[in-house]
Amino acid sequence: MGAGSQSTRRSFFGAAGSAALLCTIGGEKVSVDSPRALRKADLAAARVGRPRGATAAQAILPIQPAPGGVRKEYWIQAETARLAITPGRRDDWHNRAVEGGRNVFTAFVYREMTTGFAEYKYGPSIPGPRLTAEVGDVIVVHFRNGDTKLSQAVTMHPHGVRYNPEYDGAYLGEYTRAGGFIAPGETFTYQWECTPDSVGVWPYHDHGPNHTLNTFRGLFGSIVVRPRGAKWPDRMHTLFAHQLPPPVTGLDRTFHCFNGRAYAGSTPTLGARVGEDVEFHAIGMDSNFHTFHIHGHRWRNAAGAFIDNPTFGPNETVTARFVEDNPGRWLYHCHVFSHQDAGMAGWYVVDP
Amino acid sequence: MRRSLLAIAVVLALPGVASAQTYPDPKDPGPVESAPKGPHKTYTVCAKKCDFKSIQKAVDKARAGDTVRVKNGTYREAVKVNGSKKRHLKLIGNPKDPSKVLLKARGSMQNGIFVNDADEVTVDGFMAQGYKSNGYFFTNLNGYTMNHLIAKQTGVYGLYAFNTIGGAILNSEAYYVNDGAFYIGQTPPQAKPIRSLVRNVSGWGSPLGFSATNMRYVTITKSRFFNNALGIAPNALDAEKYPPAEDNVITDNDIFWNNFNYHQGKPPFAPRDSGTAALAPVGTGILLFGGRGNVIENNRIYGNYLAGVAAVEAILVEKTPEARTLANNVVKGNQFGLNGTDVNGVDIAYDGNGTNNCFLSAGVNSTFPADGSTFAGCGNQSNVFSKAAQDTMLGWVGEGAMKAWNKHPHPPKAGLEPLEIFGS
Numbered sequence: 001m002g003a004g005s006q007s008t009r010r011s012f013f014g015a016a017g018s019a020a021l022l023c024t025i026g027g028e029k030v031s032v033d034s035p036r037a038l039r040k041a042d043l044a045a046a047r048v049g050r051p052r053g054a055t056a057a058q059a060i061l062p063i064q065p066a067p068g069g070v071r072k073e074y075w076i077q078a079e080t081a082r083l084a085i086t087p088g089r090r091d092d093w094h095n096r097a098v099e100g101g102r103n104v105f106t107a108f109v110y111r112e113m114t115t116g117f118a119e120y121k122y123g124p125s126i127p128g129p130r131l132t133a134e135v136g137d138v139i140v141v142h143f144r145n146g147d148t149k150l151s152q153a154v155t156m157h158p159h160g161v162r163y164n165p166e167y168d169g170a171y172l173g174e175y176t177r178a179g180g181f182i183a184p185g186e187t188f189t190y191q192w193e194c195t196p197d198s199v200g201v202w203p204y205h206d207h208g209p210n211h212t213l214n215t216f217r218g219l220f221g222s223i224v225v226r227p228r229g230a231k232w233p234d235r236m237h238t239l240f241a242h243q244l245p246p247p248v249t250g251l252d253r254t255f256h257c258f259n260g261r262a263y264a265g266s267t268p269t270l271g272a273r274v275g276e277d278v279e280f281h282a283i284g285m286d287s288n289f290h291t292f293h294i295h296g297h298r299w300r301n302a303a304g305a306f307i308d309n310p311t312f313g314p315n316e317t318v319t320a321r322f323v324e325d326n327p328g329r330w331l332y333h334c335h336v337f338s339h340q341d342a343g344m345a346g347w348y349v350v351d352p
Numbered sequence: 353m354r355r356s357l358l359a360i361a362v363v364l365a366l367p368g369v370a371s372a373q374t375y376p377d378p379k380d381p382g383p384v385e386s387a388p389k390g391p392h393k394t395y396t397v398c399a400k401k402c403d404f405k406s407i408q409k410a411v412d413k414a415r416a417g418d419t420v421r422v423k424n425g426t427y428r429e430a431v432k433v434n435g436s437k438k439r440h441l442k443l444i445g446n447p448k449d450p451s452k453v454l455l456k457a458r459g460s461m462q463n464g465i466f467v468n469d470a471d472e473v474t475v476d477g478f479m480a481q482g483y484k485s486n487g488y489f490f491t492n493l494n495g496y497t498m499n500h501l502i503a504k505q506t507g508v509y510g511l512y513a514f515n516t517i518g519g520a521i522l523n524s525e526a527y528y529v530n531d532g533a534f535y536i537g538q539t540p541p542q543a544k545p546i547r548s549l550v551r552n553v554s555g556w557g558s559p560l561g562f563s564a565t566n567m568r569y570v571t572i573t574k575s576r577f578f579n580n581a582l583g584i585a586p587n588a589l590d591a592e593k594y595p596p597a598e599d600n601v602i603t604d605n606d607i608f609w610n611n612f613n614y615h616q617g618k619p620p621f622a623p624r625d626s627g628t629a630a631l632a633p634v635g636t637g638i639l640l641f642g643g644r645g646n647v648i649e650n651n652r653i654y655g656n657y658l659a660g661v662a663a664v665e666a667i668l669v670e671k672t673p674e675a676r677t678l679a680n681n682v683v684k685g686n687q688f689g690l691n692g693t694d695v696n697g698v699d700i701a702y703d704g705n706g707t708n709n710c711f712l713s714a715g716v717n718s719t720f721p722a723d724g725s726t727f728a729g730c731g732n733q734s735n736v737f738s739k740a741a742q743d744t745m746l747g748w749v750g751e752g753a754m755k756a757w758n759k760h761p762h763p764p765k766a767g768l769e770p771l772e773i774f775g776s
Contacts (some may be wrong), residue, residue, distance in 0.1 A: 062645075062680055062708065070730075115649055116571030116601025117547055136474050144547065179541065185384070186517060186544035187569070 001194075020247060023212045027173075032213060035250040045152035045210035050183065051176035062140070063191045068228060071137030074129065075113040077146040078154045078206070081124035083107040085244060085255045085262050086343070092265025093331065093345055105249035107260065108147070108206070108217035109155070112263060117144055117187075126260025127285075128204075128221030128241050134228045139192040139261060145182045153181045153208045159315065160202030160223055161192035170207040181208065198225040201238075201281040201317045216248045218260055220285050222317075233279040233321060237270045241292070241312075241334055241344060242285035255343050256334070262343025264331065269347040272324045280320040282312060289313045291335040294348055296326045309335050327352040376468050376491065378515040378593070381540065384494040385439045385471040388416035398423035400634035406453075407443070408433045416440055422478070424452040430461040430483065438470040445477035447500040457482035462487040464506070466709040471495050481505055486512045487526065490519070494546075499523055506623055509535040509563070510555070515593075518546035525554045530621040532563030533580070538592040539568035544650045545599065547571060554578075557771060558621075559614055559629035560585055561607075566594045571601045574619055581614060582632035583607040583656070588642030588666035588675050589628070595675035596642040602651060607637040608694070609762060609770050615751050618775035633658055635697060635755035642666025644679045651686045653696065655770075657721065657757040660688050660696035664745045665705035678706030682730070688715055692762070697758040702726050703742035704735045720745070721755075 020033030023041055026048030030041040065071055085103040090096070110128025112121045121129075133139050143156050157169035167190045171180045183189045206219035207212070222238045244256045244262075255262040272278045282292035293309040299320045301307045310318045333345035361526025395410040396402040397420060404410040406695055408431050410420045419442040433441060443465065445453030455464040455478055464487045467473050472495040479502040485504025487510045490496050494518040503510030503526040508528025510533045513519055517540060525534035533555030536548065551573040555561035561577030562584040564570070577583035584607065588596030613634050614623050622700035624630060632641065635658030638648055642665065653660040661683055670674045688699040698718040704726030711727050719727065721741050728735050748756055762770050 064708075114573075115603045115647060116573060117549070118551065118571050118573035118603060119602070182544060185546045186542075188544055188546050 021212055021216065021245075023210065026209045032247045033091050034247055038213070038247055038250065041210065041213055042152065045213075046150070048153065048209040050153075050181055051171075051174055053174065054176040054181035056176055056178045063138050063193060065138045066136035069134065069138065069194075071113075071138045072133050072139050073140045074131060075115060075117050075142045075144065075157070076129060077111050077113055077117060077144045078108065079111060079124070079146040081107050081109050083124065083126065083218070083260060085249075085257065085260065086266040088265055090265055091263040093263070094348070098263055100251070100253035102251055103255070105244065106149075106217070108150070108154070108219045108220050109192070110219060117142070126218040126220075127238070128219070130221065130230075130236070130238055131204070131223045133151055133194045133223075133225050134230070135194050135196050135225065137194045139194065139223070140191070142177040142187060143182060143190060144187045145184050147184055151184060152210055153183045154206045154210075154219060155180055155182055155208045156190060156204055157207030158190075158192050158202065158204040158223055158227060160200055161198045162195045162350070163190070163192050167191055167303050171209045171211070171323050184241055188256055189301050194225045196227075199227055200225060201283070201319055203283050203285065203315050203317070205285070213248065215285065216242070216244070222281060222283060223280075231277070234276040235272050235278045236281070237268070237279070238281040238283070239268070239292070239332070240283050240285045241290040241339070243288065243339075256339040257343060264346050267343070267346030269348050269349060270332070271351070273351045274324050274327050276324050278322060278324050281317055281318075283317045284312045284314045287314060288336070288339070290321070290339060290344070292318050292332070293335045294320065294332045295330040297322060297330070298329060324350055326350060372699045377494050378538065379469070381471075381492055381494040381515065381517045384518075385436050387472075388440055390417065392417045392419065394419040394421060396421050396423065399425055400566045410443070411438065411443070414438065414441055418442070419444060422453050426454045426456055428456050428458040430457070430463055431455070431465045433465070433470050433473055434634050435469050436471070438473065440472045441470065442474045443476070444474075447477035450500045450502050451479045453478050455480040457484065460484055460625045462521075463487070464503070465489070466498065468492055474499065476500050478502070479504065483507060486510070487529075488512065489514070491515050493517070493519065495519060497522070502526070503533070504528055507694040509533070510558075511535070513548075514538055516548075517542065519548045521548075521550045521553060523552045527555070527557040528620040529558040530624055531556040531558070531627060532560040534561065535561070535563040536570055537565040538568045538594055539566065539570070541568065541594055541598075544608065545569040549573075550575060552626065556580060557612065559601075559612075559623075559632050561610065563587075563628055564597050564600065565589050565628065566592050566597055566601060568594075568598045571603070573601075575608045578606070578609045578768070579612050580610045581612050581629075581634040582639055583610040585628070585632065585639045585641060586643050586646055587639070588669050590669050590671045595669050595672055596644055597640075597646060598643065599645045601647045601649070602638065603647070603649045605651045607651055607653045607656070607660075608690075610637055611655075611657045611759075612771050613633045613751060613773055617773035618740045620774060631749050633662070633748040634751060635659070635753050635757055636660070636662055637696065640664070640678060640681055642669060642676055642678060643681055646681045648681075648683045649685045652690070653686055653688050653699070654690040655686070655694040655762045657759050658697040658748060658753045659701040660699040660760070661686070662701040662745065663705075663709065664703045665742060667746065673735075678709050680707075681709045684710065684712035684714070686715060689717055692717075693763050695758065695760070697756060700727075701745060702735075704737040705742065706735060709735050
């Protein structure tokens with residue numbers, strides 16, 4: 001590797017405020033600051049043995065929903081996929097080419113499948129599927145580690161819902177329970193109860209032995225729980241604010257992303273019509289704080305005050321819900337300028 | 353009736369099949385064996401100008417991870433792939449037209465291709481005909497692939513995976529087999545299951561389209577089971593280890609016209625008067641004979657004269673009483689009766705045995721018992737067991753099913769003829 005590319009890389013590090021990921025993987029400390037360190041981290045993760053507590057047979061009894069509730073079943077597979085961050089290589093907002101060379105990297109994603117893991121429902125993408133439920137329901141996730149490349153255990157760890165330690169989906173060293181270590185090829189069924197205090201919008205993500213790195217790679221998604229019988233919005237848009245830094249992607253620069261994509265035109269172009277009940281969720285999924293700003297719109301926060309640029313941190317959600325009344329092409333973006341200018345922006349198009 | 357069933361149970365408890373002595377003892381398939389390091393070689397097999405004339409000779413020469421390519425032709429041999437030194441072997445015939453690479457039995461040859469204790473072997477593009485036991489018999493494995501295979505007139509099963517963990521059976525066909533056209537059985541229970549996939553297969557013209565004694569973690573999808581005595585039968589038996597059938601998903605399949613009464617006429621195979629095949633209630637789409645956590649969803653089930661889906665306690669299980677009862681099974685979202693043009697005898701029949709078995713009524717037009725009293729909705733409600741209903745259902749064994757038939761003509765189907773009695 002020539003000095004030139006080194007300095008290029010370093011300058012991008014500086015510009016984007018990126019840093020190495022310090023990961024503890026099964027007792028080994030790995031500073032992920034280069035593609036070589038990335039391989040080292042994956043090898044360390046592949047060496048993590050199955051904890052004794054994680055071998056227990058699964059309790060097969062299905063948890064019953066509360067009266068009126070249902071068991072909402074999902075079939076979700078984790079696997080690696082090659083994804084483009086800026087497929088068109090254009091920044092549609094400034095109408096210019098995106099700098100920084102290659103933009104395809106090896107992501108780790110959750111993919112929704114049809115019943116029994118028979119088929120994929122959609123192509124690979126970041127984030128994983130949105131799980132929806134109402135209070136009283138039980139979210140049942142049949143989860144398979146379908147990856148064939150990285151040879152390491154992964155999990156699904158939810159926020160917001162109620163679960164017992166079996167369904168925590170967290171690797172905890174020797175205290176790990178069955179749902180906290182799903183090796184390649186294996187399947188585990190999580191059962192998460194939606195209690196009245198589960199109402200809200202929450203993330204789920206990998207919490208296996210290599211969770212920091214794999215979450216950065218794209219192993220995350222959202223859970224939406226509403227009170228039973230509550231009206232659902234006409235449209236829901238979920239945006240994960242996160243970065244894809246060179247140590248994770250092997251690329252030459254950091255991309256600041258919504259949903260695995262950077263720069264308007266590549267990030268999701270969201271839509272609505274005037275009169276529709278619209279809900280946005282913005283969830284932080286890296287080590288930074290972000291803000292969520294939509295041009296031309298205001299909404300109320302939990303305290304009842306009008307806002308248009310709330311702050312949110314790692315694994316925190318802000319929700320904006322309003323009845324659309326302002327047609328036009330609008331920008332949504334993170335208002336941390338260094339994020340916004342490195343790709344964390346997109347279009348919101350409202351038809352009259 | 354129960355007494356006669358118990359008599360059959362005694363028969364089943366003995367080593368089931370006539371040719372069983374040629375089978376290896378089941379052993380723990382263990383974790384998947386490591387992928388062999390290359391470089392890998394490819395050997396060719398054909399009558400002239402190939403590396404070998406016999407498939408077995410090529411397999412014997414091949415090492416783990418190698419490929420054996422078999423050219424079009426007829427091969428009169430019974431191929432054995434045995435032991436971990438043959439793991440990850442690829443045995444490739446003609447995937448585009450498997451019938452051109454014909455394995456034809458001679459004398460008392462047992463299995464067309466037999467794979468034992470060699471993980472992740474792929475067999476792709478063959479037709480096997482006339483073997484005394486099975487077309488393709490895979491056992492004691494962790495991972496396997498059967499693809500583009502045809503089995504015709506094999507003596508017990510067509511495509512058979514026994515005591516295996518994980519695997520795939522794809523794009524294949526089996527017919528005129530004297531027990532189950534397809535069979536996955538005795539899956540070892542696993543704390544973190546590795547699932548198996550059966551996709552785009554056709555099982556027809558046999559006592560059972562798909563037999564599944566003590567089968568676990570299998571998804572059967574986009575497949576067709578028709579013109580059998582019984583379409584698909586996840587079942588629990590003591591004759592094999594680990595009862596019952598558990599955590600299987602049967603979804604997006606066509607299961608129709610399973611009214612083949614092979615007890616009459618001259619079926620194109622030697623009918624057996626014992627074993628699961630003899631018990632199969634003729635005229636049934638899917639039979640859950642015991643079982644836990646099985647999901648039957650989004651299938652098209654029609655023209656089965658006895659029942660679309662029947663569920664009954666696994667009364668033959670005695671050594672492990674906890675495996676007798678039906679628990680946590682789900683039957684929902686299926687289309688029964690082809691929009692009323694090709695109805696089933698009844699769409700669903702259930703003796704009410706067990707707990708938390710969920711039959712969603714949407715799309716169901718008829719039930720046994722007719723008042724639906726054994727069924728409960730999904731959720732916390734309990735099923736209601738009916739001894740009378742069970743006794744009636746146990747009377748449907750084999751040809752006995754015909755007394756409850758609702759026989760009627762089927763609307764025509766391009767390229768297919770209904771099969772009820774062969775050679776009459």
